[in-house]
Amino acid sequence: DAKTTQPPSMDCAEGRAANLPCNHSTISGNEYVYWYRQIHSQGPQYIIHGLKNNETNEMASLIITEDRKSSTLILPHATLRDTAVYYCIVRGGARGGSNYKLTFGKGTLLTVNP
Amino acid sequence: EAQVTQNPRYLITVTGKKLTVTCSQNMNHEYMSWYRQDPGLGLRQIYYSMNVEVTDKGDVPEGYKVSRKEKRNFPLILESPSPNQTSLYFCASRYTSGGGKLTEAFFGQGTRLTVV
Numbered sequence: 250d251a252k253t254t255q256p257p258s259m260d261c262a263e264g265r266a267a268n269l270p271c272n273h274s275t276i277s278g279n280e281y282v283y284w285y286r287q288i289h290s291q292g293p294q295y296i297i298h299g300l301k302n303n304e305t306n307e308m309a310s311l312i313i314t315e316d317r318k319s320s321t322l323i324l325p326h327a328t329l330r331d332t333a334v335y336y337c338i339v340r341g342g343a344r345g346g347s348n349y350k351l352t353f354g355k356g357t358l359l360t361v362n363p
Numbered sequence: 364e365a366q367v368t369q370n371p372r373y374l375i376t377v378t379g380k381k382l383t384v385t386c387s388q389n390m391n392h393e394y395m396s397w398y399r400q401d402p403g404l405g406l407r408q409i410y411y412s413m414n415v416e417v418t419d420k421g422d423v424p425e426g427y428k429v430s431r432k433e434k435r436n437f438p439l440i441l442e443s444p445s446p447n448q449t450s451l452y453f454c455a456s457r458y459t460s461g462g463g464k465l466t467e468a469f470f471g472q473g474t475r476l477t478v479v
């Protein structure tokens with residue numbers, strides 16, 4: 250799986266958009282970009298994933314650059330409850346046991362301030 | 364409500380005393396796995412199971428056992444716990460859908476284990 254690089258921490262004001270970047274310059278053609286978050290030692294929570302098109306769901310938007318070497322997770326109106334560690338994970342689409350493993354890096358600690 | 368349930372949430376035990384952490388999911392997921400999370404090391408996979416009676420080692424399986432006798436349950440067994448197994452443990456599950464479609468993993472709320 251491709252490695253990812255994320256800033257260790259970011260701050261955001263409550264109500265503003267939070268834009269979390271992720272670099273994955275070695276991503277290959279069949280690898281997806283996943284985002285999970287972990288709120289203070291709770292179980293990680295799935296947010297969104299994409300291959301090459303931008304994606305949006307009720308939680309967030311995912312913008313993937315045309316060359317797919319980087320992506321941005323956007324929380325449109327951050328709240329205090331969005332304070333968490335956000336993980337960007339790149340993994341392939343192949344099926345099979347070891348391919349379902351999620352490799353978590355250090356992630357970005359997003360702090361939403363009142 | 365779709366969920367992965369782990370028990371207990373907190374456990375303090377002594378070295379060598381066998382323990383089991385249970386994990387149950389209500390989503391009919393084929394795939395289940397266990398992770399441990401340690402400061403500075405992140406989340407690491409211990410064992411996984413593709414379906415009933417099919418289990419395999421993850422990245423850090425030493426000192427752990429698992430079983431998958433029913434689709435919904437995937438207990439983690441520590442036959443002889445040691446202090447280096449003090450950690451935060453997470454169980455996760457997901458579908459292994461056909462056609463290459465990927466689906467998200469659901470995680471339990473965690474079990475904080477302390478071995479003294």
